[in-house]
Amino acid sequence: MNNTSGFSVVRNQLFSFVRKEFYHVLRDKKVLLILFGMPIVQVLLFGFVLSNEVKDTRIIVIDVARDEASRQLITKLGASRYFQIDHISTNESEIEPTFRKGKIKAAIVFPVNFQQELQHGNQAQIQIVTDGTDVNAANTINGYIMSIIQDFSLESNPLQKMPYRIVPEVRMLYNPQLLGAPNFVPGVMAMVLMLVCVMMTAVAIVKEKEMGTMEVLLVSPMRPLLVIISKAVPYLLLSFVNLSIIILLSVYVLDVPVKGSVLLLMSLSTLFIITCLSLGILISIQTDSQQAAMFASLIGMLLPTIMLSGFMFPIENMPWPLQLISNIAPSRWYYIIVKDVMIKGADFSSVWKETLILITMTIALLAISMKKFKIRLA
Amino acid sequence: MKTYLFHFHEMESANSNILSIQTEKLTKRFGDFTAVNAITLDVKKGEIFGFLGANGAGKTTAMRMLCGLSTPTAGKAVIAGYDVYKGTEQIKKRIGYMSQKFSLYEDLTILENVSFFGGIYGMSSAQLKSKSEALITQLGLENETKKLVGSLPLGWKQKLAFSVAVLHQPEIVFLDEPTGGVDPVTRRQFWDLIYDASDAGITVFVTTHYLDEAEYCNRISIMVDGSIAALDTPSNLKKKFSTESMDDVFYELARGAKRSGD
Numbered sequence: 001m002n003n004t005s006g007f008s009v010v011r012n013q014l015f016s017f018v019r020k021e022f023y024h025v026l027r028d029k030k031v032l033l034i035l036f037g038m039p040i041v042q043v044l045l046f047g048f049v050l051s052n053e054v055k056d057t058r059i060i061v062i063d064v065a066r067d068e069a070s071r072q073l074i075t076k077l078g079a080s081r082y083f084q085i086d087h088i089s090t091n092e093s094e095i096e097p098t099f100r101k102g103k104i105k106a107a108i109v110f111p112v113n114f115q116q117e118l119q120h121g122n123q124a125q126i127q128i129v130t131d132g133t134d135v136n137a138a139n140t141i142n143g144y145i146m147s148i149i150q151d152f153s154l155e156s157n158p159l160q161k162m163p164y165r166i167v168p169e170v171r172m173l174y175n176p177q178l179l180g181a182p183n184f185v186p187g188v189m190a191m192v193l194m195l196v197c198v199m200m201t202a203v204a205i206v207k208e209k210e211m212g213t214m215e216v217l218l219v220s221p222m223r224p225l226l227v228i229i230s231k232a233v234p235y236l237l238l239s240f241v242n243l244s245i246i247i248l249l250s251v252y253v254l255d256v257p258v259k260g261s262v263l264l265l266m267s268l269s270t271l272f273i274i275t276c277l278s279l280g281i282l283i284s285i286q287t288d289s290q291q292a293a294m295f296a297s298l299i300g301m302l303l304p305t306i307m308l309s310g311f312m313f314p315i316e317n318m319p320w321p322l323q324l325i326s327n328i329a330p331s332r333w334y335y336i337i338v339k340d341v342m343i344k345g346a347d348f349s350s351v352w353k354e355t356l357i358l359i360t361m362t363i364a365l366l367a368i369s370m371k372k373f374k375i376r377l378a
Numbered sequence: 379m380k381t382y383l384f385h386f387h388e389m390e391s392a393n394s395n396i397l398s399i400q401t402e403k404l405t406k407r408f409g410d411f412t413a414v415n416a417i418t419l420d421v422k423k424g425e426i427f428g429f430l431g432a433n434g435a436g437k438t439t440a441m442r443m444l445c446g447l448s449t450p451t452a453g454k455a456v457i458a459g460y461d462v463y464k465g466t467e468q469i470k471k472r473i474g475y476m477s478q479k480f481s482l483y484e485d486l487t488i489l490e491n492v493s494f495f496g497g498i499y500g501m502s503s504a505q506l507k508s509k510s511e512a513l514i515t516q517l518g519l520e521n522e523t524k525k526l527v528g529s530l531p532l533g534w535k536q537k538l539a540f541s542v543a544v545l546h547q548p549e550i551v552f553l554d555e556p557t558g559g560v561d562p563v564t565r566r567q568f569w570d571l572i573y574d575a576s577d578a579g580i581t582v583f584v585t586t587h588y589l590d591e592a593e594y595c596n597r598i599s600i601m602v603d604g605s606i607a608a609l610d611t612p613s614n615l616k617k618k619f620s621t622e623s624m625d626d627v628f629y630e631l632a633r634g635a636k637r638s639g640d
Binding site: 010020027215221222 | 445446447467470471473475476477478479480481482483485486490493494495496497498499500501502503552
C-alpha cells in the first residue's frame, strides 16, 4: 500500500501477526494444556511429591527409660512438624514388625537409665533405627532427629560446658531444613521455560512450513525477519505468564520466597527466554516437520536441561566429558542464576558471569539462525 | 454466476500493450541440474496466462523466481515493472500468491484469515473493514464469517484463498495449481473469480494439471524439461498440432520429456 508509511505498515503487519498467533495458541487445547497445565503440575509435583523433604514422618519410640528426660525429648520430637509419633512402647521387639508393615520410617530407642547417664556421666546414648532401603530418606530423617536432640541437650543444659566433647554441627546454608522446594523451583523454572520457548516456538514455525503457509508469508511484503520475530513474540509473552505462575506458586504454595531482587530475577529470566527462543528458531529453520522439530527440542534440549543443568544430578559428580558438555546447556547457567538470586538473595555482581555467557549464547544462536535462514531462502 | 467462456477470447482492453511479466532467458541451476533453462515469455496486463508442464518440468521453480522467492542463476525478469534481482521488495507489494498447498489457517475464522492476510500486506483496519466486507459479499459468505475455515468444503476454501490473494489489489496474481482436488462445477465457479480478477485488470499467472482449464486461459505455455516447448493461444496450439483437444497437444509435447516426476 503506497499511501501508508513504512512504520504503520510494519505495525499493522506485526499486530495482525501476533493476534493470529494468539488465536492459534488459545484455540489449541493441547497447546494450552502444555503451556499452562505443565508448569503448575511440575511445580507442585516437584515441590510436594518428589521432594526428599521430611514431613510428618511416622516414628515409633521405644522408651525403656521412662524417665523425665526421655519424656521431654519425646514430646519435643512429637511437637516438631517433621515427625509424628505412631506409638510409644517399651518392647524393642516391636520395631521390626512395625517397620515391615510400612507404618514407620524410623524408630528411636531410649535405654534404661537415660536420664541418670545424662545427668551424671554427661553422656547418654540413644539408638536411631532407620530404613536403609531408602538411603536418602534415612539420611535426612537421621539429620532431623540429630538436630532435635542437639537442640534438646543445649536447652536442658544451657550453662553446662562440654569441654571434651566435640559436637559436629552441620548447617545447611540457605536451606537449613533441607527442604525440597528450594532445590526444585529453579530447576522447574529452567525446564518449563526451555520447553515452552524452544519446543513451542520451533513447532509453531515449522507448522507454517508444513502447512504451506510459510510460502505465502514469504511472498508477502512482510520481511522474513519480521515474520520470525512476530512468531516469537507471543511465546515471549506467554513465557512471562508462565514465569509469574511459577514464582507465585513457589512463594505462596511452596513457601520459597524470592530472596533477591524480583526485578533482577525477571530481567535475567527474560534473557534466558530470549536465549531459548533463539534456539527454537534455529531448530525450526533446520527441520521441516513438526515431529522432527519436537524430537529435536525434546531430545536435544529438554534432556540436557534435566540431566546436565545440575538440577537433578550435581555437575561436580559427573565424568569430565559430561561436565564439558554441560557448559553448552543454557539452562545450566540459568539454573545457577535463579538459585543465586532467588534462593541465596545474591545481587547482579555475583551472577554477571552467567549473564554474560547467556548473552553470548543468544547472539551466537541468532547469528547462526540468520545465516541459515538466508541460505534456505535462496 | 456469470459465465465468460464465450467472450474471453475476444478480450481487448486498453491494457493489452502493458507487460506485467517479462522474462528473457531466465535460468535456475541447482549445482549441475538446470531446473529452468532460459525461458523467455511476456505476459500482458490483465491476461490469463496458463503455465503448463508435467511434474518436474520446472514450473514451480520458474514461478518461485517470478515471485521473488528464489534468485535466478542467469537471465532477466521484470515483474510489475521491477527487476527480480533488485526490486523484490517492490514486487512483493504488487503480487498475490496462492500456493499449491491450501494456504489459509484452518483454525482461524473466515474473517480472521482475511484480516490477517490484509494485515501482513500492511492494510490499516479501516481499509481492511471495507475490503473484507466486499470480499465476503462477493463470495456470498455473509452468514459464515464466524466459521472456522477448517469446517468449510474444499471448494469454498479455495475460492476464499483466491479472494484473499487478490485482497490487496495486486497487479499480478500467481496461482500454483489452485483447483487441485475439487469437482468440475466448483472449478468453473473458481474460474469465474479468475475472470472477474482479470476484468479488473489483474494479470493471472496460473499453473494447472487440468487441460480443460488450459482452454480457459488467454495464452498458455507448456514446459518440458525446464524449457518452454510451446507458447500460444490454446486455439493456435491446437491448429499447429492439427488436433481438436489440448490433451493431444500436451501429450505430443510431453512425450519427449526426459525428466518426470518430482
